[in-house]
Amino acid sequence: MSIRENIEHIRSLKDAAAVRSGRSGEDVLLVAVTKLHTVDEINEAIDCGITDIGENKVQEIMDKYEHVKPVRWHLIGHLQTNKVKYIIDKVSMIHSVDSLHLAQEIDKRAAQHGLAMDILVQVNSAREESKFGITTDETEQLLHDILDTCPNIRIRGLMCIAPFEENPEDARVYFAAVKKQFDQFGKISHPNLDFRYLSMGMSGDFEVAIEEGSNLIRVGTSIFGARDYSKK
Secondary structure: OOOOHHHHHHHHHHHHHHHHHOHHHOOEEEEEEEOOOOHHHHHHHHHHHOOEEEEOOHHHHHHHHHOOOOEEEEEOOOOOHHHHHHHEEEEEEEEEEEEHHHHHHHHHHHHOOOOOOEEEEEEOOOOOOOOOOEEEHHHHHHHHHHHOOOOEEEEEEEEEEEOOOOOOOHHHHHHHHHHHHHHOOOOOOOOEEEEEEEEEEOOOOHHHHHOOOOOOOEEEEHHHHHOHHHHH
């Protein structure tokens, strides 16, 4: 299928999953993940109504930024502190904050640009050693530490990447654990905490993630097809 047909199919599945969870399809934001995909492919997706794209690597944002049509950029992959300065004025949100050290660097660079940066705190609810993110036990402390020391950051919610499962149903428990925290910590009263986004679900498991409360899904392969890793 074409990119347009893929997007329409994803939207139909997204909307149906939202209805099953008692919401509208409009309540769930689709972020198209463009890792290793071309500027032409990205622009085609934007022409099909995609408003938000996610990149895993800072270098790809730098390479593509000037050539992509107007769109909101999300940094969804692991971010090294020494690369924050390159994207601080280019992305609308950073999904992968998993340490106070990284948050403080984002805060410093945001202050230099006179802006407030929206972030998500990445939670590794499955405690997978191969993935970044804090444990569910560490979430509350990190939230408070960021709020106490980073005035140029707005915490907009949580993000998680569930383990790959042959059966997406097996990922449900990990999504549910982060949704529980989203509901709990979203009640904290602070001017720089405004929980709006629960970023959960990718091509293989986004329907289950939506059923468990996700309102932002990150989908790449199901839109653009398999990535060619020889281009890395």
